[in-house]
């Protein structure tokens with residue numbers, strides 16, 4: 034199949050450079066007429082010239098995207114119609130949330146949201162009439178995850194994250210509204226090199242991150258013969274493409290009576306966030322709310338956590354609290370000891386709730402104004418109660434209309450109250466929360482924002498945008514003790530009564546949502562932040578992203594739209610390889626891997642040929658095909674302490690040996706431990722003359738991808754990466770990826786080489802391939818070491834260390850050691866590594882990867898000398914055994930953590 038766009042007219046906004054230019058050239062090269070929109074007329078003209086020179090047809094349009102009519106008119110005037118609209122124009126106004134100005138917020142909303150609305154709105158009637166239309170909206174990893182990859186060195190994108198996530202909601206509703214008219218809308222989160230990234234990316238990667246690697250996919254989404262991708266979200270870059278969808282936990286159902294309290298929610302919180310039985314909803318109707326409410330009614334009273342969740346002395350601001358959900362929250366907080374600020378535009382409504390609370394002996398004050406007047410509301414809290422600890426942004430309105438007939442005023446009103454109102458309130462409490470290093474925020478989304486809904490394009494966009502905003506707040510607030518979550522509640526309120534039947538309005542009481550909000554904003558919630566919860570009638574569940582493993586096209590040439598169609602299944606199949614990314618770093622890693630010949634992370638462990646090498650002998654090729662089933666590793670603080678002690682941490686170093694210390698943490702080399710149950714399971718008996726007593730640890734590489742949790746469940750996957758025939762010996766390298774069990778987030782990558790004496794002679798490769806940072810070849814600088822640390826190991830060091838998971842008898846049993854050729858048991862290689870890495874950590878601070886070669890044996894009781902040389906971001910080191918003046922660790926180095934990683938490690 035060849036995908037031609039002859040007869041199509043494509044409008045590309047922001048097409049003077051970057052992605053927009055790449056789209057324009059690609060469409061034109063396949064026969065489409067192109068309107069190259071850019072406010073920079075010169076840049077747009079250059080693109081048009083290039084197209085025309087190549088024999089294509091294109092015209093310039095320099096209107097602002099907010100003047101969608103003018104943009105689309107250029108298409109109609111020049112080519113008679115428009116069939117495809119690529120909403121690509123965008124700007125950045127990055128700023129930490131505290132310092133973000135309203136102007137910076139509004140400018141982003143204006144271009145991304147109002148711009149996409151205006152252009153799509155102008156094209157829509159034409160699409161409907163001709164019964165064909167394609168819309169591509171441009172989101173970003175920043176929108177999906179609330180942050181841009183730290184690779185780009187970027188923090189401070191609350192405005193951009195909100196707008197980009199808003200466009201995902203926008204697309205989902207457009208897809209529903211257009212279905213009947215063959216109008217399909219998809220949304221992409223592309224990663225491509227730009228002026229901004231040029232300074233920090235290696236040249237090879239820059240080439241592969243070019244917009245040319247994004248454009249073919251966009252073409253494939255727009256072609257009439259391509260697979261249907263309407264309403265779908267894709268992440269892509271450097272030739273790697275994956276689909277992203279929502280995944281929801283089964284959640285917990287609570288008895289809907291007086292025992293449904295924040296304490297009851299606390300008691301069963303682990304059930305709410307348990308993804309053991311996930312579902313993949315696609316629409317607001319994909320939940321049996323009535324069934325759940327019925328089930329809730331039949332339950333016995335809810336068990337309560339002790340001590341009770343309370344809010345004594347805390348002040349809560351609730352917007353839109355004059356009725357409905359806001360009122361229910363207010364009554365609950367007041368009952369549990371909080372001072373409550375009741376914000377509402379209705380004076381009567383606010384006064385009524387204040388009265389109700391005061392009469393019941395509680396404390397409340399009214400703030401009668403729009404939610405957009407965040408400062409005024411906060412001023413009331415400060416004046417009446419002297420502070421603020423919790424913000425519930427709840428105010429909202431509906432202006433439902435089909436997209437075709439929605440007016441700009443209806444669009445603007447909903448975006449203003451929901452999105453800008455939420456922003457303004459969060460902005461007003463932020464400096465207070467930052468200063469007091471405490472704050473809780475619950476923002477209000479809706480299932481309509483998550484899944485899209487017919488007739489609510491304004492509402493779904495605003496609500497989705499609130500998800501993006503909240504995720505950024507969670508990220509930026511973390512170091513200040515600020516926790517922010519977003520809820521999608523369904524309850525019978527004045528607002529829903531306009532769209533729900535009365536019996537549902539009566540049944541789904543706002544009181545059945547409030548306790549979850551209470552728990553989320555309590556002191557008791559110290560972990561859950563940046564998450565989305567769907568709540569209705571006693572049921573609460575968490576909703577998160579799930580992403581396919583996707584497909585990475587090879588980089589020898591740019592892939593084509595036809596290639597995309599051929600690989601559609603790989604791109605869009607959700608299976609056991611799918612992940613639950615929570616940050617854009619994971620996207621970056623994926624892209625980085627797919628575009629780098631030396632990185633091995635994120636390999637497809639299920640692909641038996643993942644490490645196939647034409648130079649391998651048959652026996653090696655077969656061994657590499659072995660796929661070990663994933664193995665779990667569960668641990669607690671106790672395991673961390675045991676490990677830390679095993680590598681010489683002392684009772685004086687409480688951050689490593691006392692779980693109550695405020696900086697309690699695992700030493701970074703703990704990262705080699707969780708893989709043990711998995712990597713040691715890989716069969717080695719295919720090697721000739723294999724004798725486990727002759728096995729020595731040869732090399733180790735550890736990369737730490739994410740902060741090490743203090744406890745948890747991790748899942749390991751292991752494969753043989755390389756098998757070298759060293760003649761007399763075999764050098765076998767395994768690769769293990771260790772992920773967080775619930776989020777799927779990559780935490781560690783290990784590459785371990787074992788040297789098995791007497792097991793060579795099986796043929797094939799003798800020298801290893803370049804494994805990038807994992808390769809061992811560090812020349813020692815020709816100067817004296819910059820730092821030296823000495824530490825005597827204990828006679829019992831190996832006996833203690835082995836309890837962390839390496840039970841090899843070589844380290845404890847004299848007879849076994851004798852078979853291995855040693856007079857007495859030897860120290861674990863990884864124990865020596867852990868001790869010396871601790872020296873590096875104490876001298877130079879945290880690092881994000883480490884590699885060593887075990888060059889000589891260390892015996893327990895001997896003294897380790899770590900010599901260090903700082904070379905830029907690397908610390909090269911060598912370990913000697915003092916008593917025998919022998920090198921034990923050679924070719925050793927760490928890469929120091931940059932500032933961003935440091936904050937996270």
Ligand SMILES: CCCCCCC[C@@H](O)CC(=O)SCCNC(=O)CCNC(=O)[C@H](O)C(C)(C)COP(=O)(O)OP(=O)(O)OC[C@H]1O[C@@H](n2cnc3c(N)ncnc32)[C@H](O)[C@@H]1OP(=O)(O)O
Nearest residue numbers: 712729730731732759764785788841861862887888889890
């Ligand atoms: C979690 C994942 C699983 C991990 C399981 C680990 C289980 C643990 O319980 C086991 C341990 O902890 S053992 C203790 C730690 N290790 C040691 O003490 C080994 C110390 N090293 C040695 O004795 C020698 O270097 C020795 C014996 C390794 C090599 O010495 P020689 O035989 O003299 O080799 P040499 O002549 O110098 O070189 C031959 C070829 O081999 C390559 N090579 C050398 N040292 C290597 C090493 N450490 N790792 C990998 N390759 C190594 C050389 O480059 C050379 O290659 P070529 O011939 O192609 O040039």
